Amino acid sequence: EIVMTQSPASLSVSPGERATLSCWASQSVSNNLAWYQQKPGQTPRLLIYGASTRATGIPARFSGSGSGTEFTLTISSLQSEDFAVYYCQQYDSWLNFGGGTKVEIK
Amino acid sequence: EVQLVESGGGLVQPGGSLRLSCAASGFTFSSYWMNWVRQAPGKGLEWVANIKQDGSGEYFADSVKGRFTISRDNAKNSLHLQMNSLRADDTAVYYCARGRYCSGGSCYLAGFAVWGQGTRVTVSS
Numbered sequence: 324e325i326v327m328t329q330s331p332a333s334l335s336v337s338p339g340e341r342a343t344l345s346c347w348a349s350q351s352v353s354n355n356l357a358w359y360q361q362k363p364g365q366t367p368r369l370l371i372y373g374a375s376t377r378a379t380g381i382p383a384r385f386s387g388s389g390s391g392t393e394f395t396l397t398i399s400s401l402q403s404e405d406f407a408v409y410y411c412q413q414y415d416s417w418l419n420f421g422g423g424t425k426v427e428i429k
Numbered sequence: 430e431v432q433l434v435e436s437g438g439g440l441v442q443p444g445g446s447l448r449l450s451c452a453a454s455g456f457t458f459s460s461y462w463m464n465w466v467r468q469a470p471g472k473g474l475e476w477v478a479n480i481k482q483d484g485s486g487e488y489f490a491d492s493v494k495g496r497f498t499i500s501r502d503n504a505k506n507s508l509h510l511q512m513n514s515l516r517a518d519d520t521a522v523y524y525c526a527r528g529r530y531c532s533g534g535s536c537y538l539a540g541f542a543v544w545g546q547g548t549r550v551t552v553s554s
Contacts, residue, residue, distance in 0.1 A: 324491075355538070357539075357540035357541070359474075359540075359541075361474075366524065366544040366545070366546055366547060367466075367474065367524075367541070367544055368544075369540045369541060369542045371540070372538075372539040372540035372542075373539065376539070378539075378540065378542060379542070408473075410473060410474055412474075412476075412540070412541075414538050414540070417476075417488070418464070418476040418479070419476065420473060420474040420475065420476065421473070422473050423473045423474075
C-alpha cells in the first residue's frame with residue numbers, strides 16, 4: 324500500500340502571503356496525484372489533478388508541482404476563503420489520501 | 430446540473446447493518462467508476478470502495494473488506510454500499526464520489542471532481 328504523508332500538519336499564514344504545502348508518497352505515483360480543499364462542514368473540492376492541472380473553476384493562485392514521490396501545492400496569495408484543510412490523494416495504485424494540512428489565519 | 434445525493438445513514442448498533450444509496454444525475458452514470466469515501470469525526474478522508482462503470486469489478490479498502498459490498502444500478506443511476514458487521518470505528522460521514530471516466534475501452538481518472546453532500550453513519554450502542 325502506498326502511504327501518503329503531508330507536511331506540515333498545520334500552517335499559519337497571513338492573508339496575502341504565500342503558502343506551500345507538501346505531500347510525499349512512499350513509492351512513485353508518477354503524476355497521478357490530486358489535491359483537494361475542504362472547509363468545515365463542506366464537501367471536499369477538487370483543486371488539482373495530474374499533479375499540476377487545475378480543475379475547472381479553480382483560481383490561478385493555486386498551483387501544483389512535482390512527480391514521482393514529492394509534490395507541492397502552492398497558494399500564491401492567500402485569500403480569506405482559502406483557509407481550510409488540504410488533502411493530497413494518489414490514484415496510481417489503488418487510492419489513498421494524505422492526512423491533510425490545515426491552513427489557518429495568522 | 431451534475432449531482433450526487435446520498436441517503437440511508439443513521440444510528441446503528443455494533444454488529445448491525447446499514448445500506449447507503451447514492452443517486453446520480455446530470456451525467457452519463459454508466460461511463461464512470463464510482464467510489465465511496467468516508468470521514469470519521471475530526472479526521473481525514475479515507476477511500477472505502479469503488480466499482481467499475483459496468484459493475485464488473487469491485488475493490489475495497491482493507492478496513493472494510495469482507496464486511497462491505499458495493500453495487501450499482503445503471504438503469505436507475507444509483508450506487509449502493511451495503512455495510513455489515515458494523516463497528517464503532519465505521520462511524521463517519523460517507524460520501525459518494527465520481528471516479529474514472531471510461532470511453533472506447535480506456536478509462537481515465539482526473540481526481541474526484543464530483544462529490545455528494547455525505548450521509549452520516551453512527552455506530553453506537
